[in-house]
Amino acid sequence: MFRLPMVPRVLKQLFNKPATNPFPARHLPKSITRFLEKVAAGKAELVLPLEVPEGFRGKIGYNPEGCTACSLCARVCPANAIEVNREEKTVTVYAGHCIQCGQCTEVCPKNNLFMTKEFLTATTDRYSEEMVLT
Template sequence: MKGIVKGLGLTFKTMLQKKVTYAYPDVPLELPDRFRGIQHFDPEKCIVCNQCARICPTECITLTGKKNPDPESKMKLVIDTYDINFEICILCDLCTEVCPTEAIVMTNNFELSTYSRDDLFKNMEWLHQNNTNVRKENNAATPKGGAKKDAG
């Protein structure tokens, strides 16, 4: 009897304590702004300097440029393809740190689980549409809660 009372006492005490669990994934996790999540890429800002690909320790960025169709522009090249292989990206943040134009920036998004490894190759369109939860220091043009990404 004493044991039951003691057990119930502990149960009621625990019931009144603040919850430490989250209702994820129904409720999105609030992550620190310096969290290193999946990158957002803005093709219009990219100057095809290749610094992000060069610094990447896992060589998971591949990009190509093409001749600028605007003959009057100072930029001779514009970005043509930009891919990141998230099988081997370690989200180290180096690519975004070296980018001189903030064409590539970190977001707080982290959900990449998939049934196929092929789905972990993300192209320029996907990275461009991954424009929610951009870090505050980079999100002047793409505010939190912007257009929804179209995962592919």
């Protein structure tokens, strides 16, 4: 017998909601920056991305207070994204190189390194101010 199990499904789907989450807008705006300016001015509405769960490993965060530059984090970092500054007793984390494995946050004895929930980190300059944490 000739069976097409897809036909009833697509006909049903025609009247259902699409599965897409229309982030950041329903249709791609011509310019994202101009769209964001409009959102800031309250003229357009931004569709938010889906919530990330608890324990999500986003962009890395670093708090230099109390850091002893023990270099444990640099030793386990697979991407060699952490540079130890022995004199200043701090480390420099290059978030553009970071692969977000979260190994350094577990090994840090003072909990100065942590994973944030931020994931929209695309940039044209991986050494820009927000991508190099000191």
